[in-house]
Amino acid sequence: MMGRTIIPIGPYHPLQEEPEFFTLTVEGETVVDIDVRIGYNHRGIEKLSESKTFENSTFVIERICGICSTSHPFAYTRAVEDVFPMEVPIRAKYIRTIIAEGERIHSHLLWLGLAGHFLGYNTVYMWAWKLREEILDALEILSGNRNNYAMFKPGGVRRDIKAEDIPVCLKKLDSILPTLDMLKKAVLDDPVLHARLKGVGVMTYQEAIDFSALGPTSRASGVARDVRKDSPYGAYQEMEWDMIVTQNGDVFDKAVVRILEMFESAKIMKYCLINLPDGEIDANIMDVPPGEGIGHIEAPRGETFHYVKSDGTNRPVRHKVRAPTFMNLPTYKATVQGETISDATIILAAIDPCYCCTERIAVKDDRGHLLYNGKDLIRLSREKTEKMKRRMGVR
Amino acid sequence: MSLKLKALLKSPWVFHLSTGSCNNCDIETLDCLTPRFDIERFGMLLVGSIKHADVLLVTGSCNRMSVERMKAMWEQVPKPCLVVAIGTCAGSRGIFKDSYNCPVPLDQIIPVDVYIPGCPPKPEAIIAGAVKLIEKVGSTL
Amino acid sequence: MTREEVLLDFTSRFHEDILDLHDKSRTRVFVTVTPESIVRIGTYLFRNVGARFNIASGTDMPPNIEILYHFIVEDINLLVSLRVLLDRENPVIDSLGRDIEALNWIEREMSELLGITFTGHPDPRRLLLADNWPEGVYPLRQDYEEWDETADRTRGI
Numbered sequence: 199m200m201g202r203t204i205i206p207i208g209p210y211h212p213l214q215e216e217p218e219f220f221t222l223t224v225e226g227e228t229v230v231d232i233d234v235r236i237g238y239n240h241r242g243i244e245k246l247s248e249s250k251t252f253e254n255s256t257f258v259i260e261r262i263c264g265i266c267s268t269s270h271p272f273a274y275t276r277a278v279e280d281v282f283p284m285e286v287p288i289r290a291k292y293i294r295t296i297i298a299e300g301e302r303i304h305s306h307l308l309w310l311g312l313a314g315h316f317l318g319y320n321t322v323y324m325w326a327w328k329l330r331e332e333i334l335d336a337l338e339i340l341s342g343n344r345n346n347y348a349m350f351k352p353g354g355v356r357r358d359i360k361a362e363d364i365p366v367c368l369k370k371l372d373s374i375l376p377t378l379d380m381l382k383k384a385v386l387d388d389p390v391l392h393a394r395l396k397g398v399g400v401m402t403y404q405e406a407i408d409f410s411a412l413g414p415t416s417r418a419s420g421v422a423r424d425v426r427k428d429s430p431y432g433a434y435q436e437m438e439w440d441m442i443v444t445q446n447g448d449v450f451d452k453a454v455v456r457i458l459e460m461f462e463s464a465k466i467m468k469y470c471l472i473n474l475p476d477g478e479i480d481a482n483i484m485d486v487p488p489g490e491g492i493g494h495i496e497a498p499r500g501e502t503f504h505y506v507k508s509d510g511t512n513r514p515v516r517h518k519v520r521a522p523t524f525m526n527l528p529t530y531k532a533t534v535q536g537e538t539i540s541d542a543t544i545i546l547a548a549i550d551p552c553y554c555c556t557e558r559i560a561v562k563d564d565r566g567h568l569l570y571n572g573k574d575l576i577r578l579s580r581e582k583t584e585k586m587k588r589r590m591g592v593r
Numbered sequence: 594m595s596l597k598l599k600a601l602l603k604s605p606w607v608f609h610l611s612t613g614s615c616n617n618c619d620i621e622t623l624d625c626l627t628p629r630f631d632i633e634r635f636g637m638l639l640v641g642s643i644k645h646a647d648v649l650l651v652t653g654s655c656n657r658m659s660v661e662r663m664k665a666m667w668e669q670v671p672k673p674c675l676v677v678a679i680g681t682c683a684g685s686r687g688i689f690k691d692s693y694n695c696p697v698p699l700d701q702i703i704p705v706d707v708y709i710p711g712c713p714p715k716p717e718a719i720i721a722g723a724v725k726l727i728e729k730v731g732s733t734l
Numbered sequence: 735m736t737r738e739e740v741l742l743d744f745t746s747r748f749h750e751d752i753l754d755l756h757d758k759s760r761t762r763v764f765v766t767v768t769p770e771s772i773v774r775i776g777t778y779l780f781r782n783v784g785a786r787f788n789i790a791s792g793t794d795m796p797p798n799i800e801i802l803y804h805f806i807v808e809d810i811n812l813l814v815s816l817r818v819l820l821d822r823e824n825p826v827i828d829s830l831g832r833d834i835e836a837l838n839w840i841e842r843e844m845s846e847l848l849g850i851t852f853t854g855h856p857d858p859r860r861l862l863l864a865d866n867w868p869e870g871v872y873p874l875r876q877d878y879e880e881w882d883e884t885a886d887r888t889r890g891i
Binding site for chain 3: 656657658661685690691693694696697698701
């Protein structure tokens with residue numbers, strides 16, 4: 199029988215009986231089971247969509263997830279356009295691509311900062327989030343807001359990009375590249391991070407296929423799939439850029455994929471800003487015909503999929519929303535079991551779930567006694583990094 | 594009681610809680626801690642336990658699953674505790690007022706002291722709201 | 735294999751189960767199949783053709799409840815959506831999530847939001863709705879009505 203120690207660390211989590219997002223059952227230091235409970239952010243958006251017109255729905259859809267606030271309207275407007283089917287004007291495609299790639303960069307930077315926070319690399323946290331501000335400034339100049347851009351509408355985009363804003367944004371993009379390079383080297387060349395993250399939380403290629411995992415989470419396991427390449431949309435076929443795929447499927451690889459993707463996104467964004475074609479920005483859809491449409495695009499976390507059914511009126515009969523994290527969350531069964539609790543936080547963060555998800559973790563023994571909460575796990579994760587640094591003589 | 598509030602004016606300890614949000618407000622709140630806005634220079638500290646909180650920052654539209662947890666947390670927090678509703682969702686649920694999973698707005702569950710509207714409110718707005726909160730507390734002493 | 739070869743192989747192999755085929759565009763095909771055949775066809779698409787499972791969407795279309803299982807054959811950029819029509823009074827279908835891990839969660843979601851029973855599902859617990867949500871009330875159905883007397887649908891001003 200494994201000896202179980204209950205170490206009272208700080209205040210106990212006040213809600214011992216409440217279902218958490220993640221409940222880990224441990225024996226000693228090893229996670230033997232994980233249960234995921236979602237629904238804390240369920241706001242009935244699919245039902246709300248049925249009572250809004252096609253165009254008004256876009257504003258609700260933007261607020262499904264704050265950090266993916268471009269990808270949901272992008273997929274939704276593509277779904278509505280697919281009912282016809284129709285294509286939007288080329289200038290609108292470029293503008294959509296610019297906003298989408300800007301979002302990818304700041305979303306990956308957010309993730310990098312949080313990963314640094316969980317590992318005890320607070321400098322990475324502060325630098326990544328400070329760098330993020332530059333991209334948010336660029337997006338604010340282009341669209342008027344740091345997030346929730348309200349740029350998308352079925353048929354095109356709602357607002358145009360002014361020619362005088364383009365050089366300012368290009369300058370901002372160029373200004374972040376040296377720091378991004380520094381962050382890349384700080385993470386990829388750090389021997390402590392190699393020791394800490396390599397081989398941790400591995401998902402094999404076959405597991406990625408069985409779970410239909412998406413985005414960087416699956417590309418890190420060798421699945422060479424990206425909606426921008428497989429089912430092209432927007433302006434992604436207009437320039438050369440690389441899909442980043444690695445083979446090991448561990449947390450380190452997931453970090454590598456996200457970091458390198460940021461450089462590709464900057465490349466795409468710059469190309470689109472420099473080569474923005476003239477023309478209309480809106481196809482001026484009047485009525486959506488009866489039928490069904492599907493729109494799917496590559497969000498920072500993977501494929502976002504929207505399905506729309508129309509009966510010819512101005513409201514959808516059915517609007518199905520599927521965020522990428524819905525397919526990636528179940529992969530925890532494969533990646534966390536058998537790992538230690540000090541690695542649990544970083545493995546859970548590696549799929550890039552909503553920030554709030556990673557706050558609510560409970561660790562229990564197999565009799566259901568609460569051992570640690572989410573804050574404790576972050577502390578354990580940082581302590582492991584410190585121990586490794588001391589062992590490796592790094593300071 | 595005024596001793597705690599006096600301490601609060603110098604260095605409010607804030608605890609952040611989400612009741613079912615899209616996370617934008619949560620990210621903008623965290624942004625206030627980063628170098629550009631740096632709310633720590635005002636003495637505001639984000640604490641890890643609700644038992645240490647002077648100010649509760651609440652985001653989200655109070656969906657059914659989160660609200661049970663929030664009510665239990667409200668009972669745990671040592672009073673007086675000020676509540677700041679960040680974002681339109683925390684204010685009145687905004688576009689989610691007709692959602693089947695968001696029955697009542699936050700201020701019908703716990704008393705709210707400051708509302709910071711916006712979707713999401715920019716970090717400048719959150720800081721302005723924090724200043725108003727401190728002024729409000731200061732004026733009652 | 736080309737798009738034509740994939741569709742020919744598929745339609746000839748399952749010609750007894752396919753009720754309708756709507757070839758919408760180069761990248762979209764909607765196939766109506768019998769509910770009894772969904773496990774066979776879904777498994778064939780997933781394991782033999784190598785299609786990725788996107789998601790399944792259930793819709794209340796009185797007198798039926800319709801489920802669409804969306805698969806994508808990425809090499810040829812073809813999205814195949816399998817449609818099944820269930821009787822709204824008793825919507826029961828075999829669970830595909832028992833064999834394909836990727837369908838586990840969406841079947842749980844459809845069963846609590848629409849009231850569909852997936853026989854043989856390994857984990858038929860609630861996924862999204864709170865524990866205090868009443869049994870038998872399905873929010874995505876057309877006839878869903880507000881059951882919560884304490885709900886406030888005003889703007890609060």
